[in-house]
Amino acid sequence: xxxxxxxxxxxxxxxxxxxxxxxxxxxAVAVNYHSDSAGAQRVVDDIRAAGGTADAFAAxxxxxxxxxxxxxxxxxxxxxxxxxxxNATGPQPAIGFEDLTWQSHLDQLTFFVKSPTLLLQAAxxxxxxxxxxxxxxxxxxxxxxxxxxxxxxxxxKAAQHALTEVWARELxxxxxxxxxxxxxxxxxxxxxxxxxxxxxxEVPLRRMGTPDDVAGAVAYLASDGxxxxxxxxVTVNGGHT
Numbered sequence: 001x002x003x004x005x006x007x008x009x010x011x012x013x014x015x016x017x018x019x020x021x022x023x024x025x026x027x028a029v030a031v032n033y034h035s036d037s038a039g040a041q042r043v044v045d046d047i048r049a050a051g052g053t054a055d056a057f058a059a060x061x062x063x064x065x066x067x068x069x070x071x072x073x074x075x076x077x078x079x080x081x082x083x084x085x086x087n088a089t090g091p092q093p094a095i096g097f098e099d100l101t102w103q104s105h106l107d108q109l110t111f112f113v114k115s116p117t118l119l120l121q122a123a124x125x126x127x128x129x130x131x132x133x134x135x136x137x138x139x140x141x142x143x144x145x146x147x148x149x150x151x152x153x154x155x156x157k158a159a160q161h162a163l164t165e166v167w168a169r170e171l172x173x174x175x176x177x178x179x180x181x182x183x184x185x186x187x188x189x190x191x192x193x194x195x196x197x198x199x200x201x202e203v204p205l206r207r208m209g210t211p212d213d214v215a216g217a218v219a220y221l222a223s224d225g226x227x228x229x230x231x232x233x234v235t236v237n238g239g240h241t
Contacts, residue, residue: 002053004079005222006030006071008061008119009088011039013188014138017211018085019043021219023052027083030074031056034088053078061088061115071122080126083222086116087138094149108156116160120167124176132175136221137164138214139182139233144241161233168231177230181217184209184237204239 004027010019011033020043023029029047031054033040040056047054055077059070074081090111095104116137127133140157142150161180168178185199186209200208217234220226235241 001079002026002028003082004028004030004074005083005085006032006057006074006081006119006123007085007087008032008115009034010043011036011056014183014186014211014214015085015087016043018087018215018218019054020046020050021212021215022083022085022222023047023054024050025219025223026052027222028053028078030054030078030081032059032061032070032088034058034060061086061119062110064118067115067118067122071119071126075126080130081123081133082127082130083134083136084119084123085136085138085218085222086119088115089138092150092153095152096149097151100151104152105155108152109159112156112160113163116163124171127176128174133177134222134226135164135167135171135176135178136218137161137178137180138218139164139180141182141184141235141237141241143182144235164233165231172230177221177226179221179226179230180233181214181221182233182235182237183214184235184240186211186214186236202240203237207238209236209238 005022007015007019009015010031019029019031031040031043044054044056060066139161143158164178164180214236217236
């Protein structure tokens with residue numbers, strides 16, 4: 001049976017590239033999107049044109065009922081989810097400490113703690129029936145960089161990283177691995193036109209990372225080669241931290 005990967009927030013950016021890579025590796029891919037149906041369909045069309053299997057699924061992955069419907073819909077059309085890639089994200093505004101509110105924290109925790117929790121809880125029964133699965137969270141190296149003005153985002157990402165380690169220990173007996181890929185600044189469509197020279201000069205490899213670099217790490221963790229890798233954070237930033 002073909003393994004099924006669900007990639008959240010896959011209509012553009014990192015998610016779209018991850019979806020295409022997993023499909024190229026032979027997985028059937030559920031391309032999740034919230035509002036960009038055209039973008040999701042382009043990803044699906046690209047995968048199908050390359051000979052792969054994919055379908056688009058609209059869902060708000062921060063909503064419990066929406067996540068339940070999403071996992072059921074993927075199972076009905078493609079099969080039970082065996083590879084879950086929690087990639088969806090929201091706005092990440094810089095907020096200085098004096099302007100920080102509890103809502104600022106909640107906005108970030110919703111995407112990086114609540115959403116992965118809902119997704120994994122919904123996918124878990126199917127993974128257990130399959131005898132195992134892969135959970136890959138998309139984190140960030142900002143946890144190590146401690147950027148001023150980003151405390152709400154950093155706190156949520158740090159929580160996401162810690163949950164990865166706990167879930168790896170809890171779910172290991174079910175044959176489920178849980179890891180996190182933590183990119184540095186990886187320019188995507190929304191970064192076009194920005195001056196990248198200062199950041200690039202700080203990276204030991206002297207180049208910017210690409211979405212393909214991140215997708216490669218995700219593909220490894222989803223592969224048979226990573227069957228004995230769990231509870232790990234793979235940082236993809238050219239040695240910046």
